[in-house]
Structure formats: structure tokens, C-alpha cells
Amino acid sequence: MAPNDSAETNGEATGTVVGRRKAARYIVPLAVAGVAAATIGLVPALADSGDPDLPEITAQELIEKIAASDEEQLSGTVKVSTDLGIPSLGGLAGSFAQGAGVGSGSDGASASPDAKLMELASGTHTLRVAVDGEDKQRLSVLGEGSEYSLVHNGDDIWGYDSESNEVYHAQAEGKARAGGKAADHKAAPGTPKQFADEALAAVGDTTSVTVDGTAQVAGRDAYKLVIKPKQSGSTIGSITVAVDASTGVPLKFTLAPSSGGKAAVDAGFTKVDFAKPDASSFSFTPPKGAKVTEADEAKAGAEKKGAEKKGAADKGAADKAQKDLGALEGFKGANVIGEGWTAVAKIEIPGGAGLPTQGSDGAPEQALQFLDAFGDKVTGDFGSGTLFKTRLVNALMTDDGKVYVGAVTKDALVKAADTAK
Incomplete structure (x- = not known):
């Protein structure tokens, strides 16, 4: 050896x-x-x-x-x-x-x-x-x-x-x-x-x-x-x-x-x-009777469906969708806190809204129970939020509409949120 x-x-x-x-x-x-x-x-x-x-x-x-x-x-x-x-x-x-x-x-x-x-x-x-x-x-x-x-x-x-x-x-x-x-x-x-x-x-x-x-x-x-x-x-x-x-x-x-x-x-x-x-x-030859889809055709079909959906929407809905799309551009500018293995990405949610809570408009109770089952409530200097965990990647969504995500522990994630605050 x-x-x-x-x-x-x-x-x-x-x-x-x-x-x-x-x-x-x-x-x-x-x-x-x-x-x-x-x-x-x-x-x-x-x-x-x-x-x-x-x-x-x-x-x-x-x-x-x-x-x-x-x-x-x-x-x-x-x-x-x-x-x-x-x-x-x-x-x-x-x-x-x-x-x-x-x-x-x-x-x-x-x-x-x-x-x-x-x-x-x-x-x-x-x-x-x-x-x-x-x-x-x-x-x-x-x-x-x-x-x-x-x-x-x-x-x-x-x-x-x-x-x-x-x-x-x-x-x-x-x-x-x-x-x-x-x-x-x-x-x-x-x-x-x-x-x-x-x-x-x-x-x-x-x-x-x-x-x-x-x-x-x-x-x-x-x-x-x-x-x-x-x-x-x-x-x-x-x-x-x-x-x-x-x-x-x-x-x-x-x-x-x-x-x-x-x-x-x-x-x-x-x-x-x-x-x-x-x-x-x-070597590959499509089997007899197999349905063959060309990549370009699949892409064109998807674009056509998207165009049809957009055309069916009224002007007010289309304007709102365009506004929301512009807001989503904010996701591209994630800030990184720390370095190396403990780096955490901070992402601002468009509109500054966190997860829906009891009493929120349009938030079914079943949906809230589902989210609660997967997330843990946490607090810190940053305020309060919900932590979603896997064995490798954890994410913290704060109540004021910020997301912190990284391959770090709960304590490290909360510390990053406190530092950013």
C-alpha cells in the first residue's frame, strides 16, 4: 500500500x-x-x-x-x-x-x-x-x-x-x-x-x-x-x-x-x-413502428405552444406576465457570501415576498401543511424564515423574501444570513 x-x-x-x-x-x-x-x-x-x-x-x-x-x-x-x-x-x-x-x-x-x-x-x-x-x-x-x-x-x-x-x-x-x-x-x-x-x-x-x-x-x-x-x-x-x-x-x-x-x-x-x-x-436505426422526433421539431412545437398560450391571454394578463418576467431577472444576480466549501448564494425574490403563511390570500391550508412538512422554522439576527434541508444542499427562505442556499450546515446558513443582514 x-x-x-x-x-x-x-x-x-x-x-x-x-x-x-x-x-x-x-x-x-x-x-x-x-x-x-x-x-x-x-x-x-x-x-x-x-x-x-x-x-x-x-x-x-x-x-x-x-x-x-x-x-x-x-x-x-x-x-x-x-x-x-x-x-x-x-x-x-x-x-x-x-x-x-x-x-x-x-x-x-x-x-x-x-x-x-x-x-x-x-x-x-x-x-x-x-x-x-x-x-x-x-x-x-x-x-x-x-x-x-x-x-x-x-x-x-x-x-x-x-x-x-x-x-x-x-x-x-x-x-x-x-x-x-x-x-x-x-x-x-x-x-x-x-x-x-x-x-x-x-x-x-x-x-x-x-x-x-x-x-x-x-x-x-x-x-x-x-x-x-x-x-x-x-x-x-x-x-x-x-x-x-x-x-x-x-x-x-x-x-x-x-x-x-x-x-x-x-x-x-x-x-x-x-x-x-x-x-x-x-450503430442505431430506429425500430419499425417507432415514433421519431427531431430535436428541431420538438423545439418548434414548444415555441408554438408558448405563442398560442400568449395569444390567448388578454392584454392585461400579458402585460403582467411581461412585468413578472422582468422581475425574475433579479434571480440572475445572486450574491455570494463566503468562499470555498462554505460559500452561500444570496438571492433576492422579486417583490420581496417570502413563503405564504396562514391567512395569506390564495394559500390553501393543504399547501401550507405541505411546505411545513418539508421545512423548519428558524430565527436569527436576519429575522425569521424557513429552512429546507437535504443531506448536501440546504436553503433558507426568509419571511422578507430572501433565499440563502449552499452546501453548508444549518448553523452556517443562518450565520451567512445574519452576516448579510
């Missing part, structure tokens, strides 16, 4: 890592809705075994090894599980997607990655991945008697939902793959590489990085890189990345909350092979 090694990172080291880190070439490009980042993980059963004896390596050397990794071909199985302490988002994903215009069912977009991959934000899932360079990737989400596949082959991106027998098709233009116009098709969540890149990008003066021994993941020898906040008050206890000793590819990513208990996020391979996948893995 390699002995423990500690590294105090600084801006210079971080810049080197970020500058050298290559794109995650083997992750499927797609259009995914913004889900708090990192809400996908691995069930570690059968993934870890042994404690291999590997040459000593420093934390900086291991970070550089990850950054220099250039493996472009692989295939394997990833098992994912997430425990954020919130209800499953599976049903909500479809609602969010419909509201965003991608629709489902008869709208022809149940195979759109926006809706399907959002389901990975909670629960347990098994994925199969195959990659052959920047232009050929496949991600399949296995269900009970069904499968959702996302295939990128050259200029085409196909999404197929076997349950509904629907197909979603988008063009991955050259600019998209180079990070240009079609950057809507971003890296798919669900692989350790994607999580590791995001974690390493956040490394700075408020972070300690150590090498904490070795492990075996998916039958391969790996070093364990541990990233921890130096500050108190974060809901994140530690992040552990198991790095393949030979290739430098992250094989497993585990995020442990500071409150203890099972991992909140844990992502990794149960099987992995760095040989060139068979070309047939990236």
Missing part, C-alpha cells in the same frame, strides 16, 4: 491541473437539464476488494496523472445510486421536461435525454457505457424490462426509449463537439471521470488533498485520492476518487456527507475494459 500523503493545494497547482486536464472524451454528449450536479453514484457491492501494493505517489502526482489520462476507448458497466434525503425525482422529471417544452408521450420526446437522464438524480440505476474516441459513445440505462439508450455517432445523436418505442434525434454539429454552438449537448452525468473533473476544478486554498492508500475497483488496481474541506460548516465531509494505477482514469467517485451515514453520491465501474469497443455498439 502506498503510504498516506498530504498536499496543501494552492492556486498555482490548481491552474496547472485545470490547464492540463483533457476533455472527458468518453462521455456521451447530450442535452441534460441542470440537476445539482452531482447526484449520481455507485453501489459499491462487489466493486472493491483487496488492498494492492503499489509504488508510492504524491497527491500532486496523482492529480497530474488524472489530468494527463488520454484513454479514448473503453466499455463497461456502472452501477449508480444516490441518497440525498429527498424524494425520487423520476415523476417530477417528466413534469419539468414538459414545462420546458420537451414533452413526453404523444409530444414525441419521452426519449429526449432532458427528461430521461434527470431520473438518474435519485434511486439506483445500472448503466452500460461504450466509447471510441470523441465521435462515438453510447450510454444505456437499464430498467426492469426496458432500456433507454443514448448514442452519439459522428454527426448524429440518438435517444431511444424501448418502453414507449420512441426515438429522439439531434444533430451533433462540428461546433458542438468543439464546444461551440451545440454546447447544449453536454457531457453526460454518471461516470467517475465527470465527477472527478468537477471536484478537481474546485480544488484551492480551502481544500486539502491526500493519497489514502490503495484499492481494487472493477478488478483493477487503484490509488485513493481524498479531497476534504479545511473549513468547518460544509455538508460535504470528503470526496474519494479511486484512480486507475495504470491509465489514470477515475474508476470510482464517492462523496460522503459530513453528517455521516451512507455515501450521498458514489459513482464507479463494476466492470471496465479499455479495449476498442465493437463498431456495432454505435
